[in-house]
Amino acid sequence: MLDQETIAWAAGRGISQRTLERVGAASGITGFPGLGSVSCIALPYWRGAQIVNIKYRALAAKAFKQYQGGEQRFYNLDAALGADTVYIVEGEMDALSLIEAGFNAVISIPGGADHNLDYVDAAWAEGLAKTKLFVLAGDNDPPGRRCMERLAAKIGPARCATIAWPDKDANDFLVRYNAAELKWHVNHPTPWPIVGLLAMSQISEPPEIETWNTDFHEWGGRIKFARSMVSIVTGQPGHGKTSLFAQIWHGILAHYELVGCFGSFETRPKPQYRRILRQCQFRTNESLLTETQLQQADKWIEEHTRWLAHPTQQPTLEWALDAAEAAVIRDKAAVVQLDPWNRLIPGRGQYERETDYVSRSLDRCLDFAKGLNCHVQIIAHPAKGDFQSRKHYPSLEDISGSKHWDNKADQGLVVWREKLFDGDKRRTDAEIIQLKARYQELGYPCRLPVNLNLMTGCFEAVTKIPVDTNEK
Numbered sequence: 001m002l003d004q005e006t007i008a009w010a011a012g013r014g015i016s017q018r019t020l021e022r023v024g025a026a027s028g029i030t031g032f033p034g035l036g037s038v039s040c041i042a043l044p045y046w047r048g049a050q051i052v053n054i055k056y057r058a059l060a061a062k063a064f065k066q067y068q069g070g071e072q073r074f075y076n077l078d079a080a081l082g083a084d085t086v087y088i089v090e091g092e093m094d095a096l097s098l099i100e101a102g103f104n105a106v107i108s109i110p111g112g113a114d115h116n117l118d119y120v121d122a123a124w125a126e127g128l129a130k131t132k133l134f135v136l137a138g139d140n141d142p143p144g145r146r147c148m149e150r151l152a153a154k155i156g157p158a159r160c161a162t163i164a165w166p167d168k169d170a171n172d173f174l175v176r177y178n179a180a181e182l183k184w185h186v187n188h189p190t191p192w193p194i195v196g197l198l199a200m201s202q203i204s205e206p207p208e209i210e211t212w213n214t215d216f217h218e219w220g221g222r223i224k225f226a227r228s229m230v231s232i233v234t235g236q237p238g239h240g241k242t243s244l245f246a247q248i249w250h251g252i253l254a255h256y257e258l259v260g261c262f263g264s265f266e267t268r269p270k271p272q273y274r275r276i277l278r279q280c281q282f283r284t285n286e287s288l289l290t291e292t293q294l295q296q297a298d299k300w301i302e303e304h305t306r307w308l309a310h311p312t313q314q315p316t317l318e319w320a321l322d323a324a325e326a327a328v329i330r331d332k333a334a335v336v337q338l339d340p341w342n343r344l345i346p347g348r349g350q351y352e353r354e355t356d357y358v359s360r361s362l363d364r365c366l367d368f369a370k371g372l373n374c375h376v377q378i379i380a381h382p383a384k385g386d387f388q389s390r391k392h393y394p395s396l397e398d399i400s401g402s403k404h405w406d407n408k409a410d411q412g413l414v415v416w417r418e419k420l421f422d423g424d425k426r427r428t429d430a431e432i433i434q435l436k437a438r439y440q441e442l443g444y445p446c447r448l449p450v451n452l453n454l455m456t457g458c459f460e461a462v463t464k465i466p467v468d469t470n471e472k
Contacts, residue, residue, distance in 0.1 A: 215251030
């Protein structure tokens with residue numbers, strides 16, 4: 001039976017007598033710790049026509065107790081079995097609030113937010129497993145959110161949605177607004193967040209890719225480089241990979257006032273690489289530079305480059321990246337080049353396949369580039385040596401070890417010379433071929449002719465650029 005005190009108390013919480021009678025609520029007097037015997041509302045837990053538990057709520061204070069030995073079962077579970085959508089709240093008064101707003105398949109947890117979830121398994125066996133969607137609408141406080149997270153993990157987040165309360169819970173919302181507003185709010189849940197699954201609007205805008213143009217202006221921006229990227233360069237030994245890219249990076253470092261860190265494991269920093277950079281600085285053969293020009297060039301080299309030199313000539317990838325990290329952090333290096341890959345000592349596990357080692361190593365380089373916001377370039381020789389006879393440039397797949405060279409690179413480039421000699425005459429023409437550019441900001445696949453000027457020791461772009469069918 002319901003007395004007027006209970007009816008009036010429930011009305012103050014936005015719950016009508018009709019809703020109380022619908023769930024079989026009754027008035028009573030029972031003892032609560034610290035309160036003694038006081039008036040309360042009794043809310044029965046039903047299984048069919050049988051009461052299997054009772055929750056008591058004091059009217060004068062926020063105090064609860066259950067019937068001793070009562071079954072731990074979702075409150076109002078019978079009404080939810082067979083429903084496509086079920087709403088789960090944290091307390092009986094929240095369940096009554098949703099029922100007041102016109103929802104029927106509403107259940108609440110039987111105990112506190114941190115209790116075990118055995119009652120979920122029992123409800124599952126009774127048929128709750130057939131429900132397609134669970135709307136989790138627990139209290140907006142740390143224990144409530146923690147409880148709903150545990151329920152979502154147990155049910156499966158793909159089958160869950162959530163309600164965000166502006167106050168603490170559904171009953172607070174009903175009291176502050178009204179049943180119609182509560183119904184609208186509950187009818188607009190949001191999907192339960194799943195780590196890594198986002199709508200386009202939820203994805204934050206990435207920073208704009210800031211690219212570096214080369215000083216080969218005739219290329220029209222067909223090839224560019226950028227931070228947080230990994231480029232792979234291949235080509236036959238002697239085709240000019242090191243020299244051409246030394247010139248490309250010199251131009252970028254000089255124009256953008258950057259520092260580069262170079263692991264030159266075949267071309268010695270002194271005197272060979274220094275000669276290339278000196279010639280790039282003045283576009284003049286080193287033998288023709290004045291003493292003042294040499295000093296100026298060397299000053300530039302000192303300020304804009306750092307060098308990886310292993311003390312025993314046994315560099316590994318891990319050693320190179322550890323040393324390069326210091327250059328990036330301490331000297332603000334924006335570019336790290338490893339030339340060539342084939343001279344690094346492999347750090348393969350005893351039973352690790354080469355393709356797995358290459359994949360792991362490239363992942364390490366990608367993480368390095370993104371984590372330290374720098375460009376990493378790897379120069380690697382192709383595995384096979386029959387390209388001269390085939391008259392065709394190698395691809396990234398021709399690098400020893402794995403197709404991952406092609407799959408994982410942000411950019412892939414080839415330096416190619418069809419012939420080194422015409423009879424006894426030295427050929428100076430070459431091509432730089434961009435095979436892959438993951439992002440359009442980096443350019444696109446293209447073939448660009450260059451020529452080595454023997455008077456200056458520098459490459460020059462051939463003014464006539466062939467028509468590129470991929471040009472945009």
